[in-house]
Amino acid sequence: MNETAARQQIVAAARSLFTRSLTHGSTGNISIRVGDRIVVTPTGSSLGTIETDELSIIGPHGEHLDGAKPSKEAFLHAAMLRARPHDNAVVHTHSTYAAAVSCLAGLDPDNALPPLTAYYAMRVGRLPLLPYHAPGDNSLEALAERTAIDNHALLLSNHGPIVTAKTLSTALDALEELEETAKLFLLLKDHHVRPLTTEQIRALSGHP
Ligand SMILES: O=C(CO)COP(=O)(O)O
Numbered sequence: 001m002n003e004t005a006a007r008q009q010i011v012a013a014a015r016s017l018f019t020r021s022l023t024h025g026s027t028g029n030i031s032i033r034v035g036d037r038i039v040v041t042p043t044g045s046s047l048g049t050i051e052t053d054e055l056s057i058i059g060p061h062g063e064h065l066d067g068a069k070p071s072k073e074a075f076l077h078a079a080m081l082r083a084r085p086h087d088n089a090v091v092h093t094h095s096t097y098a099a100a101v102s103c104l105a106g107l108d109p110d111n112a113l114p115p116l117t118a119y120y121a122m123r124v125g126r127l128p129l130l131p132y133h134a135p136g137d138n139s140l141e142a143l144a145e146r147t148a149i150d151n152h153a154l155l156l157s158n159h160g161p162i163v164t165a166k167t168l169s170t171a172l173d174a175l176e177e178l179e180e181t182a183k184l185f186l187l188l189k190d191h192h193v194r195p196l197t198t199e200q201i202r203a204l205s206g207h208p
């Protein structure tokens with residue numbers, strides 16, 4: 001993957017998320033690592049209208065190297081990519097159902113959503129809940145980096161999800177699965193639910 005391709009992928013993903021209302025206003029950010037540079041959306045931009053020549057470049061520790069001022073969450077993208085050397089893409093949104101779940105009291109901080117479906121178990125797995133911090137507050141950096149070593153999807157309290165994956169398309173797939181499962185979780189809140197068993201989840205390993 002070269003930087004030109006990374007820019008094109010980010011813009012295509014940004015438009016796709018925005019047109020499907022998975023982001024709104026100037027929320028959400030996307031990045032792809034290319035060698036020791038990370039291409040990331042700029043701060044304050046609408047993912048619906050961002051162009052390839054408006055992106056920012058940061059280094060492995062979130063330092064601004066080139067282009068527009070990076071997303072205020074660029075430090076989180078960089079922290080998760082440092083923790084996960086085999087992943088190269090990060091997506092963060094305020095998608096409605098995942099953001100709604102992130103506002104609930106009494107969630108399990110080790111795993112905010114139950115394994116309701118096989119696709120959730122396969123694409124997301126565990127979802128640690130990180131404590132509330134204001135957007136862009138980089139005192140969350142160390143905890144995010146530590147937690148991301150064993151988890152590619154995190155839920156930021158009263159905020160939204162952030163997901164890493166090997167490629168941007170797999171990160172989007174996981175983020176969308178997380179959003180749909182958050183929706184199911186809220187739809188089912190007054191019902192007696194039977195999540196997948198540990199045995200059923202184990203049997204999914206190796207499934208594409
Ligand atoms: O989602 C956001 C903050 O959490 C958007 O911030 P940026 O516009 O700086 O990327």
Ligand SMILES: [Zn+2]
Pocket residue numbers: 027028073092093094135159160
């Ligand atoms: Zn945000």
